[in-house]
Amino acid sequence: MNPSDPRVVLQQRREKLAQHFCGPAILWSGSESPRNFPANRFPFRASSHFLFFAGRSLANAAIHLEAGKLTLFMDDADANDALWHGPSPRRQEIAKQMGADQDYPLSKLASWTQDVATIPVQDSATRQIQEKQIGRTLGSAKQLQGHNRQLAKAIVAVRMIHDQSAISSIREAAAVTVKAHLAGMTATYNAQTEAEIRAAMEAVIMAHNLTCAYNSIVTVQGEVLHNQSYHRPIRAGDLLLADVGAEKEGWASDVTRTWPISGSFSSTQHDIYDIVLAAHDICIAKAAPGVEFRDLHLLAALTLAEGLVSLGILKGKAETLVERDAHALFFPHGVGHLLGLDVHDMEDLGDLAGYAPGRKRCDRFGLGFLRLDRPLQKSMIVTIEPGFYQVPSLLKNPERQSHYQDCINWDQLVKFKDVQGIRIEDDILITAKGAEVLTAALPSVPSQIESYMNRCI
Amino acid sequence: MNPSDPRVVLQQRREKLAQHFCGPAILWSGSESPRNFPANRFPFRASSHFLFFAGRSLANAAIHLEAGKLTLFMDDADANDALWHGPSPRRQEIAKQMGADQDYPLSKLASWTQDVATIPVQDSATRQIQEKQIGRTLGSAKQLQGHNRQLAKAIVAVRMIHDQSAISSIREAAAVTVKAHLAGMTATYNAQTEAEIRAAMEAVIMAHNLTCAYNSIVTVQGEVLHNQSYHRPIRAGDLLLADVGAEKEGWASDVTRTWPISGSFSSTQHDIYDIVLAAHDICIAKAAPGVEFRDLHLLAALTLAEGLVSLGILKGKAETLVERDAHALFFPHGVGHLLGLDVHDMEDLGDLAGYAPGRKRCDRFGLGFLRLDRPLQKSMIVTIEPGFYQVPSLLKNPERQSHYQDCINWDQLVKFKDVQGIRIEDDILITAKGAEVLTAALPSVPSQIESYMNRCI
Incomplete structure (x- = not known):
C-alpha cells in the first residue's frame, strides 16, 4: 500500500503506541454539544486523541487499541436519519477505510472495558457514558494516575513527533x-x-x-x-x-x-x-x-x-x-x-x-x-x-x-x-x-x- | 423609566411569569463547552430561558425568580482573568444593569434551592452542577413533571407572545x-x-x-x-x-x-x-x-x-x-x-x-x-x-x-x-x-x- 494511504498512517500510529504502551486502551470520540436545544448543536469536533488514531471525525464512537490492533465501536445511523442527514456510510465500510481489524455496535463495548486504560474526554455528556461503561470515575485528564497516566504518556510520545x-x-x-x-x-x-x-x-x-x-x-x-x-x-x-x-x-x-x-x-x-x-x-x-x-x-x-x-x-x-x-x-x-x-x-x-x-x-x-x-x-x-x-x-x-x-x-x-x-x-x-x-x-x-x-x- | 429600558423589559417579563407561576424558580445560564481542551471552547451560548429573564449572556450564572423579584448569582472574575480577558464588570454592576433586586456569589445559591422549580439546562456539565445544587435528578427537559412542568408551561406562555x-x-x-x-x-x-x-x-x-x-x-x-x-x-x-x-x-x-x-x-x-x-x-x-x-x-x-x-x-x-x-x-x-x-x-x-x-x-x-x-x-x-x-x-x-x-x-x-x-x-x-x-x-x-x-x- 501507498505509505500515505490513511490505513498505513493509522497502522503506524498504532504500532508506535504499542511500543510505548502494552495494555489495551479505549478512546471515545465525544458527542455534539447542544447549543440551546438538542437538535441545535455546535459543529462536532472529535476528541483529538481519538482523531489521531481513528483518522476520521466520528461522533458517538469509540476505538479499542491493543498491540497495534484497532477495533471500532459505533452504531449505524437509523433509517430515519437519511431524511435529515442523507445516506451515511455503514460502520463496516468506515472500519474498512480506517483499516480496523474488527468493528462492533456500541452495545458490545461493555465486554471490552475490563482493565483498559483511557483518557477522559472533554465533553461532559460523553464523559458520563465513558465512566459508566468503564465502571469507574476518571477524574480530570490533567491528573491521571496509574495505567491511564501511562497511556497518556505513551500518546504524548507518539503525538509529539509528527508523521x-x-x-x-x-x-x-x-x-x-x-x-x-x-x-x-x-x-x-x-x-x-x-x-x-x-x-x-x-x-x-x-x-x-x-x-x-x-x-x-x-x-x-x-x-x-x-x-x-x-x-x-x-x-x-x-x-x-x-x-x-x-x-x-x-x-x-x-x-x-x-x-x-x-x-x-x-x-x-x-x-x-x-x-x-x-x-x-x-x-x-x-x-x-x-x-x-x-x-x-x-x-x-x-x-x-x-x-x-x-x-x-x-x-x-x-x-x-x-x-x-x-x-x-x-x-x-x-x-x-x-x-x-x-x-x-x-x-x-x-x-x-x-x-x-x-x-x-x-x-x-x-x-x-x-x-x-x-x-x-x-x-x-x-x-x-x-x-x-x-x-x-x-x-x-x-x-x-x-x-x-x-x-x-x-x-x-x-x-x-x-x-x-x-x-x-x-x-x-x-x-x-x-x-x-x-x-x-x-x-x-x-x-x-x-x-x-x-x-x- | 423608558419602556424600552432593559430593566423595564425584564421587569415586565418577570411580572408576566409571576401571573402564570407563583412559586420560586431558578434558571441556570450554562457554561462554555470545551472543544478539545478546557481553554479551547465553543463560543458561549446562554440557555434561552435564562437569557429571556436575565437579558444578558452570562456564563456560569443563575437567576432566582419569585413574585416578580430577580436575584442574580454569579462570581466576579478572579484577578488573573483581566490579563486574558480584560476588565470584567463586577456582579453588582451587572445586577444593577439588569434591575436585579439582590445579587450574591454562587456559593450562596445552595440556601435558595429549597422547593424551587427549574428547567434542566442543555449542557451536561452545568446540568450536573444544577442537579447537585438542587439536590435531585432532573430528567429530560422534554418530560418535566410537577412544579418544573408548571414552570415550563408558564415560561411557554410568556415567551410565546413576543414583547x-x-x-x-x-x-x-x-x-x-x-x-x-x-x-x-x-x-x-x-x-x-x-x-x-x-x-x-x-x-x-x-x-x-x-x-x-x-x-x-x-x-x-x-x-x-x-x-x-x-x-x-x-x-x-x-x-x-x-x-x-x-x-x-x-x-x-x-x-x-x-x-x-x-x-x-x-x-x-x-x-x-x-x-x-x-x-x-x-x-x-x-x-x-x-x-x-x-x-x-x-x-x-x-x-x-x-x-x-x-x-x-x-x-x-x-x-x-x-x-x-x-x-x-x-x-x-x-x-x-x-x-x-x-x-x-x-x-x-x-x-x-x-x-x-x-x-x-x-x-x-x-x-x-x-x-x-x-x-x-x-x-x-x-x-x-x-x-x-x-x-x-x-x-x-x-x-x-x-x-x-x-x-x-x-x-x-x-x-x-x-x-x-x-x-x-x-x-x-x-x-x-x-x-x-x-x-x-x-x-x-x-x-x-x-x-x-x-x-x-
Missing part, C-alpha cells in the same frame, strides 16, 4: 491561514469595525471548507490576550492584532500578525514592532533539535528587554531585567507551545506533553505561563509568538509598580501609548538542522506589511 | 439575514463550491458582529434536509438551497432561499419553484390570529398537491392526495415553527410550546414532523417554509412506492430531475389582522432572484 501525514495537514491549514491573514490586511482599508476584519479572515477559512482551530482574536485591544469580542470601531492610529488559525481535519495552525489600521506604522509602533520581530526572528533562527524551548523563551525575553532598554522604556542591564522578570511586564506569556491536533497540543493532559518528565511549571512571573519546557526534537511543530503589551492589570498593579520602580521609565513609556498590543506568531516545523517556517509566505516585516496593505490604494 | 424588545431584536437579526442571502446570491457567480457561498453569507453575519442562529445549510443537495457539509462543487444546472439565519443577542432569524447556480431557473425548476412559492404565499396571506397553524400546514400541502397534479407528477384529486399524505413524499416536514430565542423556539421542552394543551404529535406520515399545532396569536413569530424535495430514502422506499403507486407518475417525475430540493422560508410576525413578513426585503419571486443575481454581469 508526514500530520505535517502535510498542518501545512495545508497553515497555507489557508496565510490567505486569511492577507484577506484581513486587504479588508482593513474599508472596514469600520473589528468584526468586519474578522469576517473577511474567517470567510477565507470557511471558503476552503475548513474550520477555525480556535476562537479568533481580531482586535485593536491586543493587550487583552484572549480578547474574543469584535464590536470595537477601528481608527486610523490603532494597531490591529489578529490571531486566527485554520484547522484541517483537526490539524491546527495558529498565526498572529499585527498591522496598522491606517496602512502605515507610526514611528513608535514601528520601534516596538521591530523589537518584537527581532525576538521572533532570533527564536526561529536558533530553533533546532536539542535546543531547550525554555532557552528560546528566555532569548525572546532578553531580546525584548534589550530593545526596550534601547528605547529608554526599561532601565538597567537586559540580563538583569530578565532575571528579575521585568520583561514580563510587557511580555507576560510564553514564547510558544506545541501545535498539532490541538492548538495547544495535548493541553487536555495538563503539562504532561508540554513539560519534560521531572519538570514543573515555575511560579516565576516571567515563566509561569510558559506552556512548553522540553528540548526540541525533529518533527515537532511549535509556535514562536513573542509579544509586547501594555496590560493595565499588570502596569497599574501597585505591587508590580513598586517592585519594578527602578526598571521602568514611565515618562518614556507614555510616548508609546499608541502601542497597546503587538504579537507576531508563526508555526515552525523542527527539521534535522533547524526549523522551517510553515507560515513563511505571510509578511512579518513592517515594510512588507505596509506595501501589501497599500498595494491597491 | 416589543424581542420583536425588535428579531427584526434586526432578520435584516442582517436578508443581507447575508443577498451576498450569497452575489457570490454564486464566481463560486466553485458550496463552501464559498456559505462563506460569503456567514461573513455578512459576522461582519455585523452577530452569530448564526444554527448551523447553516448551503447546498446543491437540498433534498438532504439538514445537510451540513459544504464540500460539493457547484454546477451551472444545480439549484442551491441556503438556509442561513443570524442571531441578535440570542434572538433568532431563520430564512431559506433556493436559487439557480447559473443565474436562471430551468423551466422545470421554475415550474416546481412556482408551486412552492404559491404554497408559501398563500400560508402568509392566510396567517392571522385565531388561524390554526396545522390548517396552514395542510393548506401548503394542498397547494403543493394541486401544483404537482397540474404538472402531472401526482395523479388524482389534490384533497384525496393530502388525506393520503401523498404530498409528504415531496414535502416531508412541517410548514413552520415558533421562532424566538431558539430557532425552533422552546424545543428543549419537547412539544410543550409547539403543541396546544391536549394535542399530541400525530403519527401520520404527512403530519409527524409538524412542530407547531396551535392557533396563531398576535405577537407570535413563526416561520413559513414549504418545500419540495426528491429524497431517495422516501421515493425509493419499496413500501412507500407500493402504497403510493397509483398517485405518482414516475415517467413525468423523471423530467424534473434537476429539481432535487427547493425551500422558501420567511419569518412572519402575527399582527392584529394578519402577518408581517420580517424578511420581506429578500426576493422570493424567480424573476426577482434572477435579476438580482444577474444585475452585475
